[in-house]
Amino acid sequence: MDPSDCPPVPVGPGHAQEQHLARLDIVSRRIVDKLDNYKAYNFTQLQSVALNIFFDLAQEFTKVEDVYALCVMIPKTLFNLECTLYVIDGQNDVLSCCASHCPAHDGEIRFAQEPVVKEGHLRIPIKGNRELLSQLPFKPQGDSIGMLEIFPADTLTEHDRLFWGRYANRIGFQLHNRFISLKNKEHVQFIRNLVKDIGHNVIVPNMFFKLFYKRLEARIGLIRSYQEKFHGLMEHCLKLDKSLALDFSRLEQDVEYFYNAILNQYKEIFSHYQNTSLFLETLLRSSHFEAGRYVLEKRKCNFKSQVIDPQVERYRARLEERGIEIDTSMGGVPDQEIEVVADMGLISQVYANLFSNVVKYTREVDDGTGRKRKFMSYGWQVLKNHFAPGRDGIKFNVFSSGQPIAPVQAGQLFSEGFRGENSQGEHGTGHGLYFIREVVALHGGESGYEPTPQGNNFYFVLPVRPHSGDDFRND
Incomplete structure (x- = not known):
């Protein structure tokens, strides 16, 4: 297809369009930079194929344990190199895996912060995305979420070490995204359970308050009927003894004052309850949580x-x-x-x-x-x-x-x-x-x-x- 036949990409006018064009320019330059980098790497055909296989299968496997196995089996299967993968899991423990077995590790393992050859092993740190480290379900060691060991290292050239460094970078990208994805899935499941708890322990019990308020309103209303009875009794007593008029008047005023005070306070509390209930039931609707936005x-x-x-x-x-x-x-x-x-x-x-x-x-x-x-x-x-x-x-x-x-x-x-x-x-x-x-x-x-x-x-x-x-x- 001729590029001129392609429909234009809609972008906003003015400043928004400038930002869009600037973004395209930045990405274009990064593509050219990467092309130059790969030319400089001069990876062998097998090394390039290994990176492609890793990427393809990392997308295919859904379980993180399968990705762990993939990480160590690429060196073993394609290059006949033993490999051990150390990864921090969600409980801040260290998970150890290798091509042929999963050996237990004694004590704390400190990840190498830079590629280093030690005791015949090439140790390469597996770096996470620095901008997303806070989203991990564990605390990394520096910016390392794991370490890759390749051995025997005495057969590896500087060019080989460069390749395995890039390979470790690919591992870091895949694992970091997997860990965040697992954390998000756990978070979503927690929210779903929380919504059920809110409905059961907050919304439903809150509905009963309305019944309690209605009963309270009815009992406050009884005070008025007793006032009327008291007024009738007071008039009868005044016929017998008019000297009680002042005392009865003050008492009647006090009862009226207390009745109005209780009624007004009830109305204020009930109004607050109505507002709170409206806001609770609106904000905590299950549909909001299911959709991930306000519905x-x-x-x-x-x-x-x-x-x-x-x-x-x-x-x-x-x-x-x-x-x-x-x-x-x-x-x-x-x-x-x-x-x-x-x-x-x-x-x-x-x-x-x-x-x-x-x-x-x-x-x-x-x-x-x-x-x-x-x-x-x-x-x-x-x-x-x-x-x-x-x-x-x-x-x-x-x-x-x-x-x-x-x-x-x-x-x-x-x-x-x-x-x-x-x-x-x-x-x-x-x-x-x-x-x-x-x-x-x-x-x-x-x-x-x-x-x-x-x-x-x-x-x-x-x-x-x-x-x-x-x-x-x-x-």
């Missing part, structure tokens, strides 16, 4: 009553503690309730992250009337044809007063682990905005930040209607 459960939800209002009430006390007013006079909070197809649990956590940041980062400003105050606002607006002709978006805003974020930092706000200069003294991990970006993107939406003269507005935009073919459940 949305889309349904029509009323943003005002089901998402925003519960989070506002959750953070209201913390806002008041910090002297932050909730200002609804700025517009953008329509009276009507809106319905958007979304994963209610995950979007609720988006708002929780945004309101948490409001609590931490809202600062005092001049509100334009000469008065200094701290305030926040929230709301939404319809963006006509935002995603495509006929596909409107709804922009959800959360504003907090304070110094606008510098442009150089604003571009990094939604990056994992990033924390701005204004985060000093405030607890956080830099994960919240990254979480928001990921969840909103899964909904086919956009997230962003806008500076304003009086503060900072964080927003996200969701499609009013899902893409055709999207699955969702109606409440």
Whole structure:
């Protein structure tokens, strides 16, 4: 095929295209370098075939023990050389294998850090990938994950030693990847078992709390009926002795006070339970772990009553503690309730992250009337044809007063682990905005930040209607 007949590879404009071309150039130069290296190695035909056989069979064998045997049998079968392979296993012990037998080793074996001939054996370190050493299920000796012994070494030329050094490099690459793969498989199996444990020991027991809260609410309600009985008894007693009026009045006020205090505390605890349950059941869905990513459960939800209002009430006390007013006079909070197809649990956590940041980062400003105050606002607006002709978006805003974020930092706000200069003294991990970006993107939406003269507005935009073919459940 003529290269001109090949379709072009799609690459992004501008800087992205430059990066792509630069990457191609780097790889091209490395290919030429390797070609020059192999010419300089001048390996014999048998040596080159040995490397190819090792590579092919290393891909064929699925068990790591078979790869161990392959490592030692290539020298034995093709070159009539004895070979011993020492490898660190997952328990940081040393595994010893050789072409004809697997001898026991006495004491600790220190791997050679450079190729060396000792007692008639050529000892070559098997190096791991330095950038991936931390992912191994054991601690390597330096950057060595094993050692290869070739003997007798007195028949080997310098050129032979060069070849076996390259052979050991191939072993290191294969074994390192195998060890990481085995670790990942164990990790996946652990996660699957953990999901079962979470369902059995966390999610299911948590459901029983709802029943307990309902019983508690009913018993609190009994207090009211006893109040009514007490009031009737009090009126009867006052007919007999009016001097008890003041004492009865105070007692009735105390009972009313305690009733309201218990009821309000119950409502606060129950609200916290509802939020915690929603977040637990959303984040710990088995589907997330099975897919290895967040899996949305889309349904029509009323943003005002089901998402925003519960989070506002959750953070209201913390806002008041910090002297932050909730200002609804700025517009953008329509009276009507809106319905958007979304994963209610995950979007609720988006708002929780945004309101948490409001609590931490809202600062005092001049509100334009000469008065200094701290305030926040929230709301939404319809963006006509935002995603495509006929596909409107709804922009959800959360504003907090304070110094606008510098442009150089604003571009990094939604990056994992990033924390701005204004985060000093405030607890956080830099994960919240990254979480928001990921969840909103899964909904086919956009997230962003806008500076304003009086503060900072964080927003996200969701499609009013899902893409055709999207699955969702109606409440």
